[in-house]
Amino acid sequence: MMLTWELSLVLLVFLLILRFLKQLWTCRHLPPGPLPLPLIGSMWRTGFKLCEDSLSELAKQYGNIYTVWIGHHPVVILSGYQTVKEGLIKYSEEFSGRLVINFFKMALKRRGLVLSNGRTWKQHRRFSVVTMRKLGLGKKGMERQIEEEAHWLVETFARANGQPLDPLLPITNAVSTMICMLSFGYRFSLEDEKFQKLIDAVDYVLKFGGSPFHALLELFPWLMLHLPGPHQKALSSTQLVLSFAKTEIEKHKECLTIHEPQDFTDFYLLQIEKSKGDPTSTYNEENLSECIFDLFVAGTETTATALQWALLLMVAYPDIQDKVHKEIDDVLGSPHSICFQDRKRLPYTNAVIHEVLRVKYALPIGIPRRSVKDVNMHGFIIPKNTIIVTDLCSVLHDPKQWENPKEFNPQNFLDKDGNFMAREEFLPFGAGHRVCLGEQMAKMELFFFFTKLLRAFRLQLPEGVTEKELKIEPVMGLSFHPYPFKLCAVPRCGTSSST
Known part of the structure; x- marks a missing residue:
């Protein structure tokens, strides 16, 4: 019996080594990178959790296009502005395919917008691009809704x-409410x-x-599907959410009016009706529910995180905060309804x-893609179905493009x-075929929320809290968000919160 176990163990080790060697041979034309080990791939080098400089350190060693392995899956990383721009x-x-990770394979059905x-x-x-235009994205209708929500945010502060x-x-x-307005009206x-x-x-x-x-x-x-833990x-x-x-x-569906659709859900349900009998149609209620899931997940986190960073940085840099308030006060006066076009009159x-979006980016990497055909890039063969990841941090902090890239300096723009x-x-929103669908809405929300708050309040540290205690390093994760913090929103003299 003991001999049988020993033989089984030797056979298992042999098969692992054989698979490992086959893996290396099959992908010998891929860009260079850390040596992948059986089961864990390159995670011995990158770790199980992304750090702020982990990818940039690899780029220094292997160049602006390199390969890391997650288990037995190769992932090609594009780093630096020129390489990322070329890829996107x-x-x-x-590179327009989308990688569907195991978590979403279990939770969703590879439908909707993002996956x-x-x-x-x-x-x-x-459909989504056309529908968002119909709902007023980039027009006065959407502006009024965002300005109204900015008003309620000011009231809350x-x-x-x-x-x-x-x-x-x-x-x-506030940000989630805007997604509700878009999705449900x-x-x-x-x-x-x-x-x-x-x-x-969410x-x-x-x-x-x-x-x-x-x-x-x-x-x-x-294994994990049958074990307890946070993944469950x-x-x-x-x-x-679904x-x-x-x-x-x-x-x-109970209140649908064919001639007066009011929101994304209305337009989609009408599209289902229009597409009945079309064998190529992919419009159905399962897809609609996953579209709504995508809108909440993609539309809430990045915008809310960016606005948190904006307020935290205004507390950390009171001189910049004063310049922003002075420009708003000088240009717009009070009271004055703000519109998105006012950004052209408020350059600072x-x-x-x-x-804020550059130096404290919410997403360190773009949502992973998958190549839909073989690609020869920089002399390397990237086979069809290879996972492609763009290192957005390396673009927004590229020392060849930005002077002192990690310093917060509005003069960059x-x-x-x-x-x-x-x-x-x-390029915080990406580029190309898969560019962020909600880029315009996110920019409008940030402008209205930030401008309204800075117009109404002076943001400062709570009494007894020193600048040394203020953390401006990110919490690492799928997104880079600030550590929990508190601030005091002191009303500006002569400024009503109703602005």
Whole structure:
């Protein structure tokens, strides 16, 4: 019996070595990278949790295109502005596939906007772009809704009466409410228990991403699915969001007016009706519920995180905060309704918002893609179905493009005369076929929320808290968000919170 076990162990080790050697031979034309080990791949070098400089250190050693391994899967990393731009634009079609990780395979059905591929993705991408325009994205209709929500956010800050306030919950509520307006046509009360459960579920899914348990789930899905742990709560949280969406879909079906669609759900249900009998149609209620899930997950985290960073940096750099307030006060006066076009009259404020997105990016990497055909890039053969990851941090902090890239400096977006200067190296929303669908909405939200708050309040540290205690390093995870903090929103003299 002992001999049988020994032979089995020797055979297992032999098979692992054989698979390892076959893996190396099959991918010998891929870009260089850390030596992959059986089972864990390159994680011995990168770790199970992404750090702020982990990818940049690899790029220094292996170049701007290199390979890391997650288990037995090769992942090609594109680093630096020029390489990332080439991958996203020159090879936009070739790298237009979407990787579906094991977590989402378990939780979803590879549908919707973000995770779909092929005909499903193309139809839904086109439909979503057209529908968002119909709903007023980039127009006065959407502006009024965002300005109204900015007003309620100011009111929430004002109720703290200048006392220490954690901005996370009111900011998240405001951004999530805008997704509700887009998806369902109305806002939920902040006291609504179902709405709060929805926000908590979205938050849990996002915090689970990039965690050690998430890494274990990706490496050993067959095992982790039957074990208890945070991954089980993350899976149930996903189902809670989908259930919330399906409930709202049923309500919309009861009240649907063909000639007067009011929101994304209305337009989608009408599209299902129009597409009946079309064998190529991918429009159905399951896809709609996953589209709504995508809108909440993608539309809440990045915008809410960016606004948190903006307020934290204003506390950390009071001189910049004063310049922003002075420009708003001088240009707009009070009272004055703000519109999105005002950003052109507020170059310094606009530069500050862009610099926040650059220096404190919410997503360190772009959502992983998959090559849909073989690609020869920089002399390396990237086979079809290879996972492609863009290192956005390396673009926004590229020392060849930005002077002192890790320093917060709004002058990066101003010319010598103080005029706002757009920069093609600014790619926090990605580029190409898979560019962020909600980029315009996110920019509008950040402008209105930030400008309204800076106009109404002076943001400062609570009494007894020193600048040395203020953490401006990110918490590492799927997104890079600030450590929990509190600030005091002191009303500006002569400024009404109703602005």
